[in-house]
Amino acid sequence: QAEDGIRDFCLSRGLGDVYKRQYLNKLNSESKNNYLKEAIELFNDLKMHENENVFSHNDLNANNILISKNNIFFIDFEYSSINNKYFDISKIIDSLNLNNSEISKFLFGYGIEGNTKEVNKKIKRWSLMNTYNELIWAKYINKFNKNFLNEAYLKLLASKIKQQKL
Numbered sequence: 001q002a003e004d005g006i007r008d009f010c011l012s013r014g015l016g017d018v019y020k021r022q023y024l025n026k027l028n029s030e031s032k033n034n035y036l037k038e039a040i041e042l043f044n045d046l047k048m049h050e051n052e053n054v055f056s057h058n059d060l061n062a063n064n065i066l067i068s069k070n071n072i073f074f075i076d077f078e079y080s081s082i083n084n085k086y087f088d089i090s091k092i093i094d095s096l097n098l099n100n101s102e103i104s105k106f107l108f109g110y111g112i113e114g115n116t117k118e119v120n121k122k123i124k125r126w127s128l129m130n131t132y133n134e135l136i137w138a139k140y141i142n143k144f145n146k147n148f149l150n151e152a153y154l155k156l157l158a159s160k161i162k163q164q165k166l
Helices: 002-011 017-028 034-046 085-096 100-109 117-144 151-165
Strands: 053-056 065-067 072-074 081-084
Touching: 034 117, 034 151, 053 085, 081 085, 085 100, 085 117, 117 151
Parallel strands: none
Antiparallel strands: 053 081, 065 072
């Protein structure tokens, strides 16, 4: 079951077929780790909300937004695919560290009226999924490039997951 969850997780990210196979092989060796099992469980729960799927950037953060006097441009679309709208919403809220007032304005601009408990819960759960995703990528990168990312960064992500789960 874990391998099916890993496969679904990988296929949803928009990676090329060759990378998907490499990614699956590397992650299968990690399938005994709790963070991966927890991420798969969360992902399987979140993907049940397919009625909220939209075209998603899937890497929306401050570094992929260019702002000029009168225009806003989004760049770096290589991970774009169909995904839940709260994936990008939670990613940009975290990236820009928005406060409650800014979140309400952002959601209104996105066409979501009100920062309700239900909306807030979706944002928090997708934020947690984003952190799991970041940790999985970091561990994957370190498997191919021995210790490319330092251990402190991996610990920071693990700590962030613990805080987000509270």
